[in-house]
Amino acid sequence: MSQNNTYYHPEDLKKFGNIGEFGPDLAKKFFDYYGSVFADGALSAKEKSLIALAVSHVVQCPYCIDAYTTDTLEKGATEEQLWEAIHVGAAIRGGASLVHSVQALNKVKELGI
Amino acid sequence: MKSLLARGSELSSSKEQFRILSEVSERKALPLFAEKLQESGLFPLFPTGVDILQVNVGKLCNQTCKHCHVDAGPDRKEIMSKETMQECLVALASPKISTLDITGGAPEMNPNFRWFVEEASKLGKKIMVRCNLTIVLAGEKYRDLPEFFAKHKVEVVSSLPYFQKRRTDAQRGEGVFDRSVEALKKLNEVGYGVPGSGIVLNLVYNPGGAFLPGGQSTLESDFKRELKENFGVQFNSLFAITNMPISRFLEFLLESGNLDSYLEKIVTSFNPLAAAGVMCRNTLSVGWDGSLYDCDFNQMLDMQLEGEVTKISDFNQASLDKRKIRLEQHCYGCTAGAGSSCGGSLA
Ligand code: SF4
Ligand code: SF4
Numbered sequence: 001m002s003q004n005n006t007y008y009h010p011e012d013l014k015k016f017g018n019i020g021e022f023g024p025d026l027a028k029k030f031f032d033y034y035g036s037v038f039a040d041g042a043l044s045a046k047e048k049s050l051i052a053l054a055v056s057h058v059v060q061c062p063y064c065i066d067a068y069t070t071d072t073l074e075k076g077a078t079e080e081q082l083w084e085a086i087h088v089g090a091a092i093r094g095g096a097s098l099v100h101s102v103q104a105l106n107k108v109k110e111l112g113i
Numbered sequence: 114m115k116s117l118l119a120r121g122s123e124l125s126s127s128k129e130q131f132r133i134l135s136e137v138s139e140r141k142a143l144p145l146f147a148e149k150l151q152e153s154g155l156f157p158l159f160p161t162g163v164d165i166l167q168v169n170v171g172k173l174c175n176q177t178c179k180h181c182h183v184d185a186g187p188d189r190k191e192i193m194s195k196e197t198m199q200e201c202l203v204a205l206a207s208p209k210i211s212t213l214d215i216t217g218g219a220p221e222m223n224p225n226f227r228w229f230v231e232e233a234s235k236l237g238k239k240i241m242v243r244c245n246l247t248i249v250l251a252g253e254k255y256r257d258l259p260e261f262f263a264k265h266k267v268e269v270v271s272s273l274p275y276f277q278k279r280r281t282d283a284q285r286g287e288g289v290f291d292r293s294v295e296a297l298k299k300l301n302e303v304g305y306g307v308p309g310s311g312i313v314l315n316l317v318y319n320p321g322g323a324f325l326p327g328g329q330s331t332l333e334s335d336f337k338r339e340l341k342e343n344f345g346v347q348f349n350s351l352f353a354i355t356n357m358p359i360s361r362f363l364e365f366l367l368e369s370g371n372l373d374s375y376l377e378k379i380v381t382s383f384n385p386l387a388a389a390g391v392m393c394r395n396t397l398s399v400g401w402d403g404s405l406y407d408c409d410f411n412q413m414l415d416m417q418l419e420g421e422v423t424k425i426s427d428f429n430q431a432s433l434d435k436r437k438i439r440l441e442q443h444c445y446g447c448t449a450g451a452g453s454s455c456g457g458s459l460a
Contacts, residue, residue: 014377014381044331045327045328045331046327046328046331070324071327073320073321073322073324074320074324074325074326074327075327075328075331075332076318076326076327076328076331076332076335078277079279
């Protein structure tokens with residue numbers, strides 16, 4: 001149990017590297033993969049960081065939001081870029097809910113006279 | 114805003130700054146910088162030589178930036194005398210020193226600044242000046258500085274923390290961004306930053322808060338694009354420099370509650386490759402009163418050189434090359450991530 005009886009604790013972000021304690025092989029594979037994903041490639045590391053910030057909001061991971069807010073600032077992103085990225089995530093999330101209303105629409109029509 | 118000294122803040126004393134840094138280091142069980150260097154086989158740290166003489170000609174400045182490690186400002190009166198400058202010139206004549214790097218405060222506010230540049234220029238050395246840009250617009254007597262710099266082929270290195278107004282003004286003072294852009298245009302007009310002109314204008318990026326500078330080359334292309342598109346301004350290179358957890362930036366870290374996490378961050382980002390190239394290895398720093406230091410940060414923390422030579426008047430290359438560089442917890446600021454020096458990233 002964490003010291004202050006909460007599931008999320010900012011201090012725990014630093015312990016992410018320890019997740020391999022009981023399974024080092026898979027953790028290593030994951031971190032190698034993770035490192036490669038975020039390296040400069042066809043997309044720049046900064047663009048990838050902005051994508052990660054958007055996704056962190058969609059998956060609502062407080063650790064990732066903390067890490068990628070810092071990371072995007074470190075990579076020189078403007079506050080406007082951070083917020084546009086977050087809205088992209090929010091728009092997809094909202095859109096993904098709303099697009100399912102087509103199913104509701106279909107059902108309403110199916111059930112109606 | 115006034116300097117820490119003028120406000121009577123305890124943080125203006127280096128003793129208090131050391132006390133705070135070691136208190137956090139102990140509480141957070143952070144390793145000593147010397148221990149970390151030892152792991153990389155670099156301790157004790159010796160110089161590679163004295164290639165650059167960095168002369169701090171005074172703490173007087175027309176700005177009072179929040180991240181200033183000098184605690185400079187309009188209220189500071191410490192100024193290097195002409196006699197001490199003369200002693201610096203004698204040392205500078207040493208054939209092993211290639212570069213004079215003039216810093217401050219706003220070095221141009223020292224009444225003997227121009228004489229110093231002219232004399233150094235006669236010695237045929239490369240001259241750099243840390244110009245804060247706004248000084249160029251600070252009154253009639255500074256207006257022709259761009260022409261003066263160009264005449265002596267001085268390399269101008271100027272801090273512009275960000276390519277947007279909000280973050281720059283938050284760090285360096287209201288209106289600083291607009292005046293900096295105006296000064297940059299004046300420097301461009303006389304050829305600074307213009308390809309093929311033979312005179313160089315480099316900018317310095319400092320993170321606008323408790324985070325590290327990321328990739329220097331990405332930042333440089335962002336700065337080049339934004340400054341060109343929005344203001345028609347050009348420059349040569351961008352140096353990304355980490356904010357040091359001392360003086361006024363230390364005050365910001367304390368007041369914003371970021372001190373522990375910032376120190377942890379620079380310690381966990383220790384990069385042995387950067388450690389091998391820290392600027393104290395090829396630079397000698399001179400204080401306004403002629404005292405010698407390993408770097409401008411050690412200077413502001415009153416960590417005078419240990420050994421036989423402690424004053425520029427006693428300059429002796431062989432003895433200086435043998436000295437051990439004095440290291441404390443703030444040194445982590447030079448070795449975090451890609452590393453940081455007066456010339457930007459190290460690794
Ligand atoms: S950072 Fe530079 S311009 Fe700002 S107060 Fe310090 S010496 Fe002056
Ligand atoms: S703070 Fe000064 S002495 Fe310490 S590593 Fe950096 S340049 Fe060297």
